[in-house]
Amino acid sequence: TNEQPKAAIRSVEPYAYRRWPYARIPYLVSSDYTPNERAVVAKAISNIETATNCVKFVPRTIEQDYIYITPDYERGYACYSNVGRMGGQQLVKMQGDCVRESAMTHELLHAVGFGHENQRPDATQYITINYQNIRPVS
Template sequence: MRTVHTISHTMCCAEVATMEEDTSRELSVGELLERANRDRTPDFDEPTLIGGDIAIKSEADRNADPCTSRGCLWEKWSDGKVYIPYYIANHFSSREKAIITRGLESFSSVSCIRFRPYQNGDHEWLSIESRNGCYSYVGRQGGAQTVSLSRQGCLYHSTVQHELLHALGFNHEQTRSDRDSYIRVYWENIIDGMAYNFDKINTLNQGTSYDYNSVMQYERYAFSKNNRPTMVPIPNSNVSLGQATQMSKNDIDRLNRLYKC
């Protein structure tokens, strides 16, 4: 009896180990964001979110793209660079800060964007904090602008890049004004009350083509209530969708076009 018990015990633990290994494979940014924000309970001073992780100040902003409606760009300096001050809250560990810093620095090698530490006298900056979930406003807001990277589930290179792209002015790929030519949305599979996450927005597409591999594209089961796809690429439904783990070439190209780098 005892031997049998030991064997089953070993089997149990091997299974657990495999499970843990499986969940640590690199998940796509959409999966990570959805997991992190799934059971989010916001504090009273936190913003309403749309699209899963986009913060808005008022209901009027729900379908407006700040980049097309009022301008959302951070200022460019005379040397052609865009310097964006940031402050990382001190509740992050040094390992967590390193992940955030790596994400911030990944922009300088591919664009004219330069994130730099906050200094006295800065009028606007990104305040990177561990709030409830992962989220950011779209584009420059003025003053201290929260980017939430919760210590529970948001500290990955892809999620840091994703939230920073929101702060730089980008929406999700699946809300692009031309998405119906590239994606079929299966409304009947979307969680009740979540359909607004798929509303199209009058986006600035920068003359770039739709990108299934954008770090801003959610995966095909995003917001699904029945484990059936909510988004399928057209005309070829087998195309890989929303599997990015970092910015694509198209994301970088678009960023450079928006800021005229």
């Protein structure tokens, strides 16, 4: 529908300094990943490049701002990414059962600049909570 592209635009990082110049995102993949895990990263990158037709992930050479896709076990278990370009080395931390295509695509979209739809400032205009459908904590 015509609403889908508008909704996607509204969920993108609004601050220019958090956007990746020319929609090019330098990336580095940790050598700690297995070949199968590296294939998951490649598929997630391909998903985003194909779906957006404008974002391009490029292997890092000398760029100061880049994403580093890593399991980073030293900092505990977690799977996350900041939203948009932060500057310098930016972790996209993916480990364990997070290293699957859907989760990897999700976190890489955060690095691109997409946040969660339900956290947009205008979310309450589009989301209705049916409190009667919420089960009490037992």
